Amino acid sequence: MRNISKGRLPVRVALRSVLSSGLLGLALLIAALSSPLAAHEVQPSVADVTIGGDEIALDFEATLEPFIAGVDLEGLSDTNDSDVADEVDRLRALEPAALEEAFREAFDRFADQIDVNVDGARVPLSLQSVSAAPVGNVELPRLSDFVVTGPLPEGDAPVVVQWDASLGALVLRQMGAGQDGYTGYLTNGAASDPIPRTGGAAQSGFEAFVDFIPVGFEHIVPLGLDHILFVLGLFFLSTQLRPLLWQVTAFTAAHTVTLALAVLGIVSVPGSIVEPLIAASIVYVGVENVLSRGMTPWRPLIVLLFGLLHGLGFAGVLTEYGLGSSNLVAKLIGFNVGVELGQLFVIAVAFALVGYWFGRKDWYRRVIANPASIAIALVGAWWFVERTLL
Incomplete structure (x- = not known):
């Protein structure tokens, strides 16, 4: 039996308990803030x-x-x-x-x-x-x-x-x-x-390309809370580079295709359908993170399908910017580059705050990844209800 003198827990156990409580509290705080405050987000004029x-x-x-x-x-x-x-x-x-x-x-x-x-x-x-x-x-x-x-x-x-x-x-x-x-x-x-x-x-093609990079970045950080949570869901499955790279690559390829098709008018899906499905995608990645033990064979395919939805969501915003017919390809590429920079920024911040310090700990999944994934799924579930019933 482990010797615990004077009613004190060992330091490592105590620290782990504090860390667990703190991170779970942080995850729940993110969940609480993401829903009501998203409603007050600043809109570009x-x-x-x-x-x-x-x-x-x-x-x-x-x-x-x-x-x-x-x-x-x-x-x-x-x-x-x-x-x-x-x-x-x-x-x-x-x-x-x-x-x-x-x-x-x-x-x-x-x-x-x-x-x-x-x-x-x-x-x-x-x-x-x-x-x-x-x-x-x-x-x-x-x-x-x-x-x-x-x-x-x-x-x-x-x-x-x-x-x-x-x-x-x-x-x-x-x-x-x-x-x-x-x-x-x-x-x-x-x-x-x-x-x-x-x-x-x-405008030259290069000027149009440069102009639309910040548009894409801003649509992720700080305005795209739903996209941020989806990317964090990808991150919390595993901090290993290979699984994360597979997921991000699938997501990027998919949303690039549907973004282009929607902006060109080839595909048109109402926001009343796209937005609830985006919320459902957030629920899925959060739940699967908890239930799976790592990258499943079907995870890249699922992320690919959800990427198609997110591309339609990006298109809904991008069309409001008056793309016109001049330098359309350059603008689309610039927007996509901005989106990718935004996604990489989210992953880099998550890795710097969590992955670098705790990603290799044997308790990382139980103490950090699972609580965060549950919080992400709860926010997605609330958004789904809000976008369908409320």
Whole structure:
């Protein structure tokens, strides 16, 4: 019998117990946070810009509540992390007419954060219309529309649009310019390329490729909580390189194919079908991690099939960015590279925090991998119910 003096556990047993409790608590905390806070995630704004002879018009689709509340969205992934989160929640519950009035009252301050510039001169902007969406689930972002216009000075100098960093990310799409229309993804207060008043701002293939890398990365980190959990599910099956490589390769190959097919219009599956199935895929990998003893012969095939679903999910977001017909292949490749960098970042962080230190311990599976996988499966199960029944 092991000698335990003065009622104390051996140090190794005590440490393992503390570690087990801490990691299980962390896993459950992740599960608790992933569901409700995902509902408050920061959405990029989208603006369609039309440049006429003497006027510029910007038609926005955005969440008005953070703008009205004055939330600093730079680097923020969730409005619950803001010090004015309660005000954002209050605004979400307003009826459309009340929200529209609140936006009109805040517009002068908001307009100062949009810089439309022609040849060094700032174009004054005025609000033409605002249309708030009906009140739905107040836990979810509410997308509304508003239109601003400004007079352009004489001449043919191009237009530059700059979106303040505190307003988050902006997708800028030039209308009426055909396949050469400008498409930009503005983050961290970046300015657009000069946009010609007539014709389009033709991008090179390389520029389009580079522009869409951050779009793909951001769709994983920080916005893609469901994709993050799926990738973590792959990681927790085994920290060994070979099983992880097989799974990631299968997942990458599959979502690349369906992403391309969906964006090209060859395949179309409603989000009401895709999103619950993505949640189900998260449940599956979490449960199989617990029930299996390692890589099963069918695991890469299962991951391949789930990758097809996730590719359709990526496509639903990517089509909102106004790909156009110019440099489409370069944009798709750039987006996929960004997605892969995001996935590798998630795996690298998980390995640095868990795999490197504990992956070779004989208790790793019981103390770390299984509790984390159970938490992942529980979150996926909740999302499935939320996306089908609630």
